[in-house]
Amino acid sequence: MSMRIEATVLERDVDVSLEVAAGETVAILGPNGAGKSTVLAAIAGVLRPDSGRATLGDDVLFDLSSAAWRPAHARGVALLAQDPLLFPHLSVVDNVAFGPRSAGRTRSQSRSTAATWLEAVDAADLADRRPSELSGGQAQRIAVARALAAEPRLLMLDEPMAALDITVVPAVRQLLRRVLADRTAVIVTHDVLDALLLADRVVVMEGGRIVEQGPTREVLERPRSAFGASIAGLNLVRGRVDGGAVRTPEGLVVSGLSDEDLAPDATALAVFSPSAVSIFVQRPTGSPRNVIAATVTELEPRGAQVRVRAGAISADVTAPVVAELDLAPGTGVFLAVKASEVAIYGA
Amino acid sequence: MPRWVLLPAALGAAFIVLPLAALATRVEWTHFFALISSDSSQAALWLSLRTSAASTVLCVVLGVPMALVLARTSFRGQSFVRSIVLLPLVLPPVVGGIALLYTFGRKGLLGETIDVLGLQIAFSTTAVVIAQTFVALPFMVVSLEGTLRTAGERYEVVAATLGARPTTVLRRVTLPLVLPGLAAGAVLSFARALGEFGATITFAGSLEGVTRTLPLEIYLQRETDPDAAVALSLLLVVVAVLVIGLVRGARSSAP
Numbered sequence: 001m002s003m004r005i006e007a008t009v010l011e012r013d014v015d016v017s018l019e020v021a022a023g024e025t026v027a028i029l030g031p032n033g034a035g036k037s038t039v040l041a042a043i044a045g046v047l048r049p050d051s052g053r054a055t056l057g058d059d060v061l062f063d064l065s066s067a068a069w070r071p072a073h074a075r076g077v078a079l080l081a082q083d084p085l086l087f088p089h090l091s092v093v094d095n096v097a098f099g100p101r102s103a104g105r106t107r108s109q110s111r112s113t114a115a116t117w118l119e120a121v122d123a124a125d126l127a128d129r130r131p132s133e134l135s136g137g138q139a140q141r142i143a144v145a146r147a148l149a150a151e152p153r154l155l156m157l158d159e160p161m162a163a164l165d166i167t168v169v170p171a172v173r174q175l176l177r178r179v180l181a182d183r184t185a186v187i188v189t190h191d192v193l194d195a196l197l198l199a200d201r202v203v204v205m206e207g208g209r210i211v212e213q214g215p216t217r218e219v220l221e222r223p224r225s226a227f228g229a230s231i232a233g234l235n236l237v238r239g240r241v242d243g244g245a246v247r248t249p250e251g252l253v254v255s256g257l258s259d260e261d262l263a264p265d266a267t268a269l270a271v272f273s274p275s276a277v278s279i280f281v282q283r284p285t286g287s288p289r290n291v292i293a294a295t296v297t298e299l300e301p302r303g304a305q306v307r308v309r310a311g312a313i314s315a316d317v318t319a320p321v322v323a324e325l326d327l328a329p330g331t332g333v334f335l336a337v338k339a340s341e342v343a344i345y346g347a
Numbered sequence: 348m349p350r351w352v353l354l355p356a357a358l359g360a361a362f363i364v365l366p367l368a369a370l371a372t373r374v375e376w377t378h379f380f381a382l383i384s385s386d387s388s389q390a391a392l393w394l395s396l397r398t399s400a401a402s403t404v405l406c407v408v409l410g411v412p413m414a415l416v417l418a419r420t421s422f423r424g425q426s427f428v429r430s431i432v433l434l435p436l437v438l439p440p441v442v443g444g445i446a447l448l449y450t451f452g453r454k455g456l457l458g459e460t461i462d463v464l465g466l467q468i469a470f471s472t473t474a475v476v477i478a479q480t481f482v483a484l485p486f487m488v489v490s491l492e493g494t495l496r497t498a499g500e501r502y503e504v505v506a507a508t509l510g511a512r513p514t515t516v517l518r519r520v521t522l523p524l525v526l527p528g529l530a531a532g533a534v535l536s537f538a539r540a541l542g543e544f545g546a547t548i549t550f551a552g553s554l555e556g557v558t559r560t561l562p563l564e565i566y567l568q569r570e571t572d573p574d575a576a577v578a579l580s581l582l583l584v585v586v587a588v589l590v591i592g593l594v595r596g597a598r599s600s601a602p
Contacts, residue, residue, distance in 0.1 A: 044508050072507040073516075079508040085501055089523040098519070102511035150509040 001153040001184050007042045007052030014038045014208035025185040027199035035208040036188040040156045044079045045072035078152035082163045084143035086131035092142050093127040099150025117145040137168030157187040170259040235313050237270040246270040254290050256342025269345050276341035277315035280334045281325050292335045375574045382578035390556045391564035399540040402479035406536040410487030418495035436485045444549025474551035475558050479540035486539050487532040494528025530597040538590040
């Protein structure tokens with residue numbers, strides 16, 4: 001079910017044209033106030049743009065040139081927000097059954113649909129709880145199940161992990177990966193990792209306009225917009241699973257931690273931040289770190305820090321360190337990163 | 348907070364408690380039940396409970412939609428409409444009674460229409476219910492509108508995106524969420540209706556068993572049987588205390 005929207009919201013200075021192909025997940029990235037949530041609200045039917053047109057499959061969601069407006073409840077667009085917003089007066093299973101029930105299913109049919117979805121998000125044991133008895137991560141799981149149980153033709157997620165405790169983010173992210181696999185979806189996020197792992201395509205918004213879009217890896221590796229550049233720069237090492245590490249065809253091995261059960265030899269991605277990388281001129285000894293020999297290719301000052309690029313890997317270090325190690329393009333260095341700072345994901 | 352504030356605060360509290368205590372000291376405890384169970388007292392009490400219950404139902408039926416419109420829509424002149432709705436709160440009840448008389452009375456605005464229908468409203472039990480609803484309705488609207496605004500629209504938006512039609516959202520999400528506010532509004536409306544005097548005596552008169560509610564009965568007894576008046580007054584105090592307890596209970600169970 002493909003979605004297409006062209007909309008202008010004068011009050012918030014938003015003017016966008018966006019298309020999502022059937023089965024595709026698009027991530028909208030951008031700074032606060034860029035108009036990301038406004039776009040979602042217009043698609044969901046919660047906010048009325050000043051002009052524009054949107055379609056989902058063959059249905060017109062709105063066409064303001066002819067004042068056509070399909071109300072939110074008839075759009076088949078589910079919206080999952082930062083806050084799970086489970087109905088506090090309903091049990092978990094009744095929350096999940098809300099969508100089917102609203103679609104006219106009987107109570108028992110709705111409950112059994114809800115049970116299936118609770119199973120799918122590994123929360124079957126929470127069915128009889130009240131929302132107030134759930135942790136943040138559990139509540140967001142239930143919110144995912146509730147959104148999916150409504151059988152939306154388009155699923156929209158507005159920073160679904162921003163309010164979660166950092167320890168539960170990986171598990172929820174993994175759940176979303178599973179759920180979004182063949183779904184038409186739009187996810188608004190701040191986190192480049194979400195874009196990388198959940199989306200096929202990235203759209204960068206700034207000041208109410210789309211400033212950049214393209215396949216996720218392309219945008220993150222060669223960002224053209226200012227925001228794209230500020231969030232990109234994560235180190236990504238693609239290879240195959242080898243024990244608790246990722247081995248690249250060139251023989252580079254990066255060990256890390258994973259929350260997933262990764263099959264040996266499966267394609268995987270090791271992700272770590274440049275700030276987790278330390279630089280040495282001589283090979284460091286006696287520590288269980290990943291040590292990678294490389295040659296400095298570029299130094300890029302970024303405020304108090306300097307981003308040192310050495311081949312495919314970037315490291316953020318302070319200016320005194322650069323001076324002390326006498327780093328310059330061509331210097332041979334050893335890059336070290338703790339395995340606990342590296343996240344490995346199936347790709 | 349400066350400590351001297353305690354003095355006027357204590358004076359204020361005494362100002363409220365002392366009259367109630369004075370009332371309690373004047374009760375003829377030995378005859379208490381006889382006093383409050385005389386025929387005329389019982390008739391007045393029964394009439395008060397019936398009419399107050401009826402006007403509470405009317406307050407819910409009319410007040411819930413009014414609160415929804417005020418809390419969930421915005422239109423030109425909304426704040427003016429809100430002020431008008433709240434007018435019965437500040438209007439002297441006697442004035443309300445006269446206004447009702449010129450609306451529903453035989454020679455009133457709707458008098459002929461009502462005559463055609465073969466109804467006679469003024470000086471009937473129906474008039475009591477109308478007078479009570481008139482003065483109690485703002486309590487319902489104010490209480491519920493506040494709760495609706497505090498609850499916000501976020502849950503309603505989620506419900507709509509899950510495919511719920513507006514009526515389903517109202518029934519399954521909005522009303523359950525604001526139930527404590529609705530209950531508090533209903534209890535306050537009931538209390539206001541129970542204590543209604545000025546509008547009732549003006550618009551409905553004081554016919555025993557028909558329009559003579561408990562406050563009217565107390566006012567009349569004060570002349571002929573002060574002991575009965577005091578006993579009945581205490582009864583209303585007890586009811587008021589119960590009402591406050593109920594409202595606090597409803598408020599504290601709010602999510």
